Amino acid sequence: MTAIVFIAVYAGALIFVVGCIRRVVQYARTPVHLRWEIYPVPHEAPERAAHGGSYFEEDSWWTRPQHFSLSGELTAMVPEMLFLKALWEFNRRLWYASFLFHFGLYLVIGSALLVAITAAMSVIAPGAVAIIAGLSALYHGTGWAGAILVLIGAGSLLIRRLTIPELKIYNTGADIANLFFFLATFAVLLGGLALQPEGANLRDMVRGLLTFQTATPIGSVFGTGVVMASALAAYIPFTHMSHFIAKYFTYHEVRWDDRINLRGGELEAKLLPYFGYRPTWAAAHMRADGNKTWAEIVAINPAAEIKK
């Protein structure tokens, strides 16, 4: 059982990481697009960010230094990441379920990190008994709390999806299955933790995982839960649930991207190669025959040729 669990964890982690990197690379490699920001943009000067203003509000804005407030961005990002601020503001009923679910996941991830730290400490500094005991209590607390929150959150989200007509219409098979997957995984994990056999504990399991010791005992129910969690982790990057990656791009590279294109600047240098692309759009007015570059196409006046 232990070997199977370890292989599942290694494979799940590897696929998760590779899948996430693939997503990041996919979006990061797309060209710099035309500006498409939406205000408020939180890195604006505070006196403008407060009402959603931009540097365009300033007289002769191009003569002034562009303001970038990291604290402004953090003030917007942290509540969004931790507390789902947008849902709180715009969809309060969903927020209750979604917040429990997401915050539960954060606690579980935090708990897993604490287990790893504790396991590492038990190898590096086995004498630090009090600290190890403290950390063990902490990861147990956060782990249990997190898993329970995930179960309540996922259950509530599932009930909403199955009962609210406007959600039902747009459900796909995966929308329902994904929530079942979370519910089943965390139910089995919690059940497994409760039913752990004598001598099996999380810290030893992670220590075994880190040091490749397959002799570590793992309860069969908990082991099944870990295999399911590994499969879930491997699955996430290939679904819309990888929105934790997408959100970086939608916020920083779309909504808040108000970078100015300066003559001879870095941005202009990035843009110029795109002007050399040779599109093939078929409508007559486009004049895109696959030979002309984008710059040549937009320099054409299609109406001039049909002057009356």
Place this chain on the structure above:
Amino acid sequence: MKTQPELRDMARTDREPLISLDNQDLMPLPAPLDSPEKDHAWTPLSAQVRAKVECGLDDTCAVSIPQPQSPEEEKALVAKFLSGLEKLFKKEENWTFLQPLLLTMEHCARCQTCADACHVFEASGRNELYRPTYRSEIMRRLYFKYVKGGGLVSAWQHGDIEVNWPLVARLIELAYRCNLCRRCAQTCPIGCDNGLVGHELRKLFSQEMGIVAKELHEQGSMLQLRVGSSTGMKSEVVKDNISFIDEDVSEKTGIEIHTPWDVKGADVLLIHNAGEIMAWPENPGAFAVILTLAGIKWTMSSELAGYDNINYGLWYDDAQFARVAIKHAEAGRKLGVKRILLGECGHAHKALSVIADRVLTGDLNIPRESSMTLLREIVMSGKLKFDPSRNDFPVTLHDPCNMVRLMGVVEPQRQVLRKICPKFREMEPHGVDNYCCGGGSGFAIMSGHNFPDWRFHVSGRKKLEQILNAFSECMAPETPKYVCTPCSNCKGQFRDLLTYYNLWEKHRILYGGLVELMVNAMVDVKPGFIDWEWR
């Protein structure tokens, strides 16, 4: 008769509309428009129109797509659609919007948070057809099936869809039931953008299939590129008109005005929406008074498109957009001006200042500035003297989406109004949260068949509610009221909307620009610049 279509209905092979709205179905309006039974009846599409063009979506028809004459023609159109769909997701074809489009396609959680932000959905009585995600979900399913390869797992994961000509024809129309105001995108927790989906669909139809609302293309960007303005005015005509405006305004204000043309090295090249020159001449007249008295070295340009800041490509076609933006910049470059000043036109603000910023490189990259900012500087600097008591009537402010939510020019116009209009009051909500006028994305100039009925009953309804609420305590006709609208397109919508509901005749609600209010309050100008006449 309220009907709620499902996604699969889009592919229904009959040509019957998927929904039909009654006045009773719509979002209720406040007094005096609170009786749906007294509201205008919708003009039905004629049998002739129904027989010739594709109108299988709802009660109206915006694009007038001729019905294909054979299954082969339908097949060819579908093939063209799929080829365009594929191109939207290739960087060589669509570098301009690929990244945000991919993100929107791949990460919507279908939580429907966006729906409550959409004025069209709300005003329609929450009809599913107008839900922001209805359109996006169709496109998303098409993307996963026809661009990403589809298959059973994909259908399970993303939902299945079958493409046929009726679906494509309905999707073309549906792309023109969104104002592209992007209020929905502002609320999406993930950052998906249904407005962008509408934009990209319109682009696909235009750039690949040559299908687009004629008011935007033939009578819009193509006319502008041919003669210089979508109004059809050539430069000589514009010069004549401006000369008449100068005369009228000089007489009316007592200030001698001569609009300068083609002045090399001027500080400011002012580009109006040429619609102002034809429909609301007091607006360019007021600009001329303010810039002249403020001592600004300004000019207008007689270059092709240099006297008309509209850029309808913004709403449907990247190439047309870039072509017009380049013409605007070329006009500035030729004169060697220090900056291009955008008159009161929201989409022109966003088009040239924001979106074109990554199109204009090298010496075409001339600073572009909002007139709101310059006007605020003029008012606050004390260069001109104002008597706010001349504007002693209720004034509210409409925030054009393109200028405010999508460009961040929020406060300058408010600072002016607070200074010169003692009875200024905000609409709720306002600023970056404000609602579209209902004429956004070209609707204000689209009047084919019975489309205005839809524009007044549905897309303009939320704004109408806002206006009525803003003036709720002073609706009596004895009190003249002013909706300050610093956008030509929005003014067009208000002209039609307020006329449709008789709000000028019965309640003296007028609309107009910001500069008219400024000149009306200027001490050095004869009183009564705003003449309270309907235009």
